[in-house]
Amino acid sequence: MSQASTSPAGAGQATIIDGKAFAEKLRGGVARQVDALKARHGITPGLAVVLVGEDAASQVYVRSKSKKTTEVGMQSFQHTLPVETGEDELLDLVRRLNSDPQVHGILVQLPLPKHIDSEKVIDTIDPAKDVDGFHVVNAGRIATGALDRAMIPCTPRGCQMLLQDQLGDMSGKRAVIVGRSNIVGKPMAQLLLAENCTVTIAHSRTRDIAAECRDADIVVAAVGKPEFVRGDWIKPGATVIDVGINRLEPEEPGGKGRLVGDVAFDEAKQVAGAITPVPGGVGPMTIAVLLANTVTAACRQAGVEEPAR
Numbered sequence: 686m687s688q689a690s691t692s693p694a695g696a697g698q699a700t701i702i703d704g705k706a707f708a709e710k711l712r713g714g715v716a717r718q719v720d721a722l723k724a725r726h727g728i729t730p731g732l733a734v735v736l737v738g739e740d741a742a743s744q745v746y747v748r749s750k751s752k753k754t755t756e757v758g759m760q761s762f763q764h765t766l767p768v769e770t771g772e773d774e775l776l777d778l779v780r781r782l783n784s785d786p787q788v789h790g791i792l793v794q795l796p797l798p799k800h801i802d803s804e805k806v807i808d809t810i811d812p813a814k815d816v817d818g819f820h821v822v823n824a825g826r827i828a829t830g831a832l833d834r835a836m837i838p839c840t841p842r843g844c845q846m847l848l849q850d851q852l853g854d855m856s857g858k859r860a861v862i863v864g865r866s867n868i869v870g871k872p873m874a875q876l877l878l879a880e881n882c883t884v885t886i887a888h889s890r891t892r893d894i895a896a897e898c899r900d901a902d903i904v905v906a907a908v909g910k911p912e913f914v915r916g917d918w919i920k921p922g923a924t925v926i927d928v929g930i931n932r933l934e935p936e937e938p939g940g941k942g943r944l945v946g947d948v949a950f951d952e953a954k955q956v957a958g959a960i961t962p963v964p965g966g967v968g969p970m971t972i973a974v975l976l977a978n979t980v981t982a983a984c985r986q987a988g989v990e991e992p993a994r
């Protein structure tokens with residue numbers, strides 16, 4: 686249990702959950718599964734990542750994904766298209782990737798430029814290759830509890846793994862998720878429901894988010910607002926998972942282009958039982974789960990037994 690965490694430094698100091706170390710272990714396991722697939726079945730899992738435009742942050746993520754993909758022995762196919770690419774052209778590329786036998790997983794980096802309907806793009810991805818788990822078929826499977834046949838969204842799955850490692854059985858615990866996006870908040874709620882938590886989803890119309898959080902044994906912050914969740918919203922001993930990735934402008938106070946989460950970390954760590962840092966928390970887990978999903982997708986497409994998750 687909790688090998689990937691440092692011990693509490695004393696009263697009032699939370700365990701800092703080491704997502705980076707956990708993700709490294711996970712990628713090690715994926716690398717062994719890739720070796721076995723190659724040796725036993727002659728299959729090399731392949732992941733295609735599609736980026737439209739030149740958003741600096743997206744370029745960094747895409748580069749990091751492609752590096753980690755090859756590190757575990759998988760094939761990486763990167764498609765970078767100019768920002769003015771038309772929707773039809775992108776849909777054509779997705780269809781080609783759908784029918785390419787070397788490609789087992791497809792990720793279209795979001796957000797897409799405004800002139801492209803991202804729902805249409807996601808709907809066009811073969812659900813079997815949808816390693817992001819964003820397609821309605823996969824969302825539907827998760828919502829109906831058919832988790833073993835779904836592709837599970839990487840970030841929520843990474844959060845679930847960190848929580849399982851930290852807490853073990855979560856039955857009956859109160860979980861508050863701040864944020865209701867299709868890519869983080871909603872699937873996170875489904876996974877915590879599957880863990881038998883009592884789940885509350887808070888959002889921009891919630892009346893008193895602080896009060897909702899104060900009742901929670903588990904708080905997952907996925908808001909997209911730097912240090913939105915304050916320390917005095919956290920119940921003493923609660924587990925706090927910070928999904929937020931916000932790069933402060935160099936000219937902001939405490940700025941220097943620093944990366945901060947959606948939780949005021951220095952405040953919350955005085956109260957929480959355990960907390961994920963940013964960077965080094967949920968972010969690296971997202972990429973590790975993406976690689977694991979690609980192996981799962983490759984196994985299903987080849988009709989060979991998939992690794993237990």
Ligand SMILES: NC(=O)C1=CN([C@@H]2O[C@H](COP(=O)(O)OP(=O)(O)OC[C@H]3O[C@@H](n4cnc5c(N)ncnc54)[C@H](OP(=O)(O)O)[C@@H]3O)[C@@H](O)[C@H]2O)C=CC1
Nearest residue numbers: 840864865866869888889907908909928929930967968971
């Ligand atoms: N670590 C990782 O791997 C990943 C990190 N992220 C990060 O996670 C964060 C969330 O991402 P994502 O879910 O895509 O974001 P979205 O912008 O899609 O969703 C944000 C959610 O937060 C809610 N919200 C916004 N402002 C408030 C407010 N003032 N009070 C209460 N709720 C509010 C919104 O409510 P409403 O629906 O009412 O508008 C919405 O549901 C971002 O920082 C993103 O960068 C995202 C993906 C992966």
Ligand SMILES: Nc1nc(=O)c2c([nH]1)NC[C@@H]1CN(c3ccc(C(=O)N[C@@H](CCC(=O)O)C(=O)O)cc3)C=[N+]21
Nearest residue numbers: 746792793794795796817930964965966968969971972
């Ligand atoms: N189709 C699609 N799928 C995604 O999964 C997806 C996406 N689009 N669009 C953008 C968001 C964001 N996201 C992150 C992944 C890794 C880190 C990560 O590794 N972060 C490091 C720090 C990286 C840094 O220094 O910038 C960390 O938190 O330690 C962060 C964010 C995936 N997303």
